[in-house]
Amino acid sequence: MTIDPADARSAGLSKLRALESEAIHVMREVASELERPALLFSGGKDSIVLLRLAEKAFRPGRFPFPLVHVDTGHNFDEVVEYRDRRAAELGERLIVAKVQDTIDQGRVQDGYDPSKQGSSRNQQQTQTLLDAIEEHEFDACFGGARRDEERARAKERIFSFRDDFGGWDPKNQRPELWNLYNGRLRKGENVRVFPISNWTELDVWQYIEEERLELPSIYFAHEREVVRRNGMLYAVSPFLQPQDGETVETLSVRYRTVGDLTITGAVESTASTLQDVVTEIAATRITERGETRADDRVSEAAMEDRKAQGYF
Amino acid sequence: MSAAPDHAPSASLLAEAGDPAGMPALRADLLRVATAGSVDDGKSTLIGRLLYDSKQVLADQLEQVEQASVRRHGAGAVDLSLLTDGLRAEREQGITIDVAYRYFTTGDRSFILADTPGHVQYTRNMVTGASTADLVIVLVDARQGVIEQTRRHTFIASLLGVRHVTFAVNKMDLVDWDEDVFRAIETETTRISTQLGIPDIHVIPISALQGQNVVDRGELPAWYPEDDDHPTLLRHLQTVEVSTDRNLTDLRFPVQWVIRPGAAGDTSGGRWDADDLHDYRGYAGQVAGGVLRPGDEVQVLPSGVRSRVRRIETLDGDLDVATAPQSVTVHLEDDVDVSRGDVIVGADEDAEAITFRELEADVCWMSDRALRPGARYLLKHTTTTTVAKVDAVLDRLDLHTLEREDADGLELNDIGRVRIRLKRPLVADPYLRDRATGAFILIDEGTNDTVAGGMIR
Ligand SMILES: Nc1nc2c(ncn2[C@@H]2O[C@H](COP(=O)(O)OP(=O)(O)O)[C@@H](O)[C@H]2O)c(=O)[nH]1
Ligand SMILES: [Mg+2]
Numbered sequence: 001m002t003i004d005p006a007d008a009r010s011a012g013l014s015k016l017r018a019l020e021s022e023a024i025h026v027m028r029e030v031a032s033e034l035e036r037p038a039l040l041f042s043g044g045k046d047s048i049v050l051l052r053l054a055e056k057a058f059r060p061g062r063f064p065f066p067l068v069h070v071d072t073g074h075n076f077d078e079v080v081e082y083r084d085r086r087a088a089e090l091g092e093r094l095i096v097a098k099v100q101d102t103i104d105q106g107r108v109q110d111g112y113d114p115s116k117q118g119s120s121r122n123q124q125q126t127q128t129l130l131d132a133i134e135e136h137e138f139d140a141c142f143g144g145a146r147r148d149e150e151r152a153r154a155k156e157r158i159f160s161f162r163d164d165f166g167g168w169d170p171k172n173q174r175p176e177l178w179n180l181y182n183g184r185l186r187k188g189e190n191v192r193v194f195p196i197s198n199w200t201e202l203d204v205w206q207y208i209e210e211e212r213l214e215l216p217s218i219y220f221a222h223e224r225e226v227v228r229r230n231g232m233l234y235a236v237s238p239f240l241q242p243q244d245g246e247t248v249e250t251l252s253v254r255y256r257t258v259g260d261l262t263i264t265g266a267v268e269s270t271a272s273t274l275q276d277v278v279t280e281i282a283a284t285r286i287t288e289r290g291e292t293r294a295d296d297r298v299s300e301a302a303m304e305d306r307k308a309q310g311y312f
Numbered sequence: 313m314s315a316a317p318d319h320a321p322s323a324s325l326l327a328e329a330g331d332p333a334g335m336p337a338l339r340a341d342l343l344r345v346a347t348a349g350s351v352d353d354g355k356s357t358l359i360g361r362l363l364y365d366s367k368q369v370l371a372d373q374l375e376q377v378e379q380a381s382v383r384r385h386g387a388g389a390v391d392l393s394l395l396t397d398g399l400r401a402e403r404e405q406g407i408t409i410d411v412a413y414r415y416f417t418t419g420d421r422s423f424i425l426a427d428t429p430g431h432v433q434y435t436r437n438m439v440t441g442a443s444t445a446d447l448v449i450v451l452v453d454a455r456q457g458v459i460e461q462t463r464r465h466t467f468i469a470s471l472l473g474v475r476h477v478t479f480a481v482n483k484m485d486l487v488d489w490d491e492d493v494f495r496a497i498e499t500e501t502t503r504i505s506t507q508l509g510i511p512d513i514h515v516i517p518i519s520a521l522q523g524q525n526v527v528d529r530g531e532l533p534a535w536y537p538e539d540d541d542h543p544t545l546l547r548h549l550q551t552v553e554v555s556t557d558r559n560l561t562d563l564r565f566p567v568q569w570v571i572r573p574g575a576a577g578d579t580s581g582g583r584w585d586a587d588d589l590h591d592y593r594g595y596a597g598q599v600a601g602g603v604l605r606p607g608d609e610v611q612v613l614p615s616g617v618r619s620r621v622r623r624i625e626t627l628d629g630d631l632d633v634a635t636a637p638q639s640v641t642v643h644l645e646d647d648v649d650v651s652r653g654d655v656i657v658g659a660d661e662d663a664e665a666i667t668f669r670e671l672e673a674d675v676c677w678m679s680d681r682a683l684r685p686g687a688r689y690l691l692k693h694t695t696t697t698t699v700a701k702v703d704a705v706l707d708r709l710d711l712h713t714l715e716r717e718d719a720d721g722l723e724l725n726d727i728g729r730v731r732i733r734l735k736r737p738l739v740a741d742p743y744l745r746d747r748a749t750g751a752f753i754l755i756d757e758g759t760n761d762t763v764a765g766g767m768i769r
Binding site for chain 1: 340342410412413415417424436437439440443444568569571572573589596597598626627637639678690692747748752753759760761762765
């Protein structure tokens with residue numbers, strides 16, 4: 001049983017389908033080899049893609065894992081609404097792990113100080129995530145990180161092992177050969193798994209378009225009150241108020257990533273449809289993190305350092 | 313790392329980089345490429361050049377690299393290698409330590425580039441990068457010609473079953489684009505590749521630093537004329553045909569996950585145990601070889617039970633045909649007992665011939681703890697993990713002479729041939745027949761580390 005080599009090219013997979021197939025394979029391996037996985041779902045575009053991939057991997061069965069959101073409390077309302085609705089539509093269990101609870105229990109100090117510019121709960125998320133992993137005894141967490149996001153990520157394995165404290169040791173990673181993943185854990189270890197490691201930002205957007213995935217409305221152009229800080233546009237909210245000398249402007253903006261609203265910048269845009277957004281992204285000259293994430297602009301190795309401490 | 317030479321593109325030139333990348337076609341296909349070469353042959357510079365000249369470097373990344381270049385080499389020059397060296401230790405030491413993955417798209421092809429380090433002590437990283445590569449670029453420094461590392465990297469590419477090897481003869485600017493230098497390297501690399509049985513090789517002269525013949529041709533001598541037989545490196549990568557590299561002959565479908573919404577193991581409350589799903593039983597997995605079609609007569613190994621393919625299901629609808637590496641869900645006509653680790657193969661297949669209780673394999677050893685005969689490991693092959701005992705180390709490859717020599721063990725970064733006995737038989741193929749069903753990893757049960765990658769002979 002052979003097929004004509006001439007047909008092989010047409011039988012070959014497009015890039016998106018090849019990446020999709022790889023991601024589905026990764027998800028099924030985790031479900032098979034690990035006891036208690038979870039899928040980190042923020043309501044952001046990468047985790048929305050993960051949800052679709054989970055449907056592709058496991059339907060018509062249930063997902064063999066719950067969804068987990070690590071919630072800083074500083075959310076866009078539109079994203080929280082989307083998160084809850086999407087979980088309900090899928091009929092899957094959603095666990096919300098709140099940074100506020102971690103703070104209330106005195107386990108971390110709130111990094112967010114309304115009077116301090118640029119302060120956020122970004123660091124505290126790590127503790128809340130580690131607590132959730134411990135409480136629910138998760139041994140694997142799916143995340144939507146991509147290697148094209150940042151240089152330290154470019155070196156991270158698809159199966160990224162973390163020690164008891166959640167730390168990542170870049171110099172001591174397991175070799176990852178072919179599509180053979182070794183998911184065996186040492187005591188106290190757990191693994192973060194990144195099924196879309198090999199996707200670029202544009203792949204994600206094109207996949208969303210091809211699959212007609214719904215996104216939270218803040219990904220599309222809308223009018224919003226913003227202030228300019230360090231070259232970024234931040235939404236004015238109860239958690240982020242204009243400071244002396246700053247003026248509030250109402251601009252047409254959209255978001256390129258969705259995170260804690262105190263550190264996620266908006267971009268000026270009038271792209272109101274998915275197609276417009278994809279066109280804008282394809283033409284952009286600035287990376288996603290550079291344009292919208294204050295947390296990664298601190299130093300050359302900001303991400304590498306945060307990952308060593310247990311950050312996603 | 314040496315200071316950036318003065319032909320490096322100037323910061324201001326980079327700042328006014330041209331048009332944004334166009335929108336890649338949705339039907340773009342994917343080429344996985346690994347680069348190999350000795351330290352300082354220019355791998356990182358080449359990848360930086362590919363990304364930069366194909367306009368895939370965005371302004372803030374460039375700004376970061378510009379600032380880092382100034383810190384390292386002083387004002388005026390941009391060191392493109394800093395685009396890929398991502399870990400702090402790598403930037404500090406100016407070397408590539410681990411496999412770095414980079415992504416770019418031009419026209420209707422997308423590339424995943426694995427930049428692997430060159431030293432002998434990083435052989436395992438090159439093996440890792442090459443394991444998934446369709447094509448390996450072996451860098452050769454024009455001034456040095458073919459050296460031991462060139463032979464070793466070419467050998468590893470062939471061992472890993474890579475069918476397309478491209479020799480990029482770099483730093484041609486430093487030999488004034490001397491044709492004789494290039495021809496000598498061309499002859500020697502061709503000879504080595506032919507000896508190793510690599511089916512498709514190309515030798516292309518470039519200067520990664522000056523950007524000649526990488527993405528743009530630039531000014532090239534008359535002996536490398538502008539025609540189809542003398543492509544730029546990128547042009548070659550864009551046109552190399554790899555879709556027929558897959559095994560499209562021997563059907564192999566290792567079952568990865570059984571979907572049974574009505575079964576006890578599935579905790580589906582509410583909507584997923586609807587009546588119509590009560591008898592649902594789908595075998596999910598990734599096609600590893602051959603062509604799968606509804607109606608095909610198949611057998612399930614190791615049990616040997618026969619049935620027929622009823623449906624090939626995906627969330628997007630049923631398929632008429634599936635090939636590697638598609639992830640699909642297979643339904644059989646008969647209610648047979650199939651579980652993870654079973655392999656669906658064609659009905660005509662001689663089951664005995666593809667069932668291994670013992671195997672000979674080339675392995676690359678990846679652990680500080682040496683392999684000694686008699687040692688026990690877990691062996692993971694497709695979706696099966698079984699206990700394996702290494703009965704004998706048959707030989708070890710001298711990575712300098714590429715001669716096989718007697719050995720009583722394998723150390724970190726050694727490549728050698730071993731004989732392995734399996735507790736549970738495997739449905740497998742020789743690696744060169746099907747990479748997906750011929751590859752395995754060994755796992756140390758004590759540490760859970762992956763200690764070797766193996767290729768069945
Ligand atoms: N003259 C010249 N120098 C080059 C060329 N390619 C790379 N280099 C230089 O060679 C050195 C090593 O390059 P690098 O990319 O770090 O090599 P790697 O160790 O293989 O990644 C650097 O100083 C580069 O600027 C080239 O085509 N011509
Ligand atoms: Mg390098």
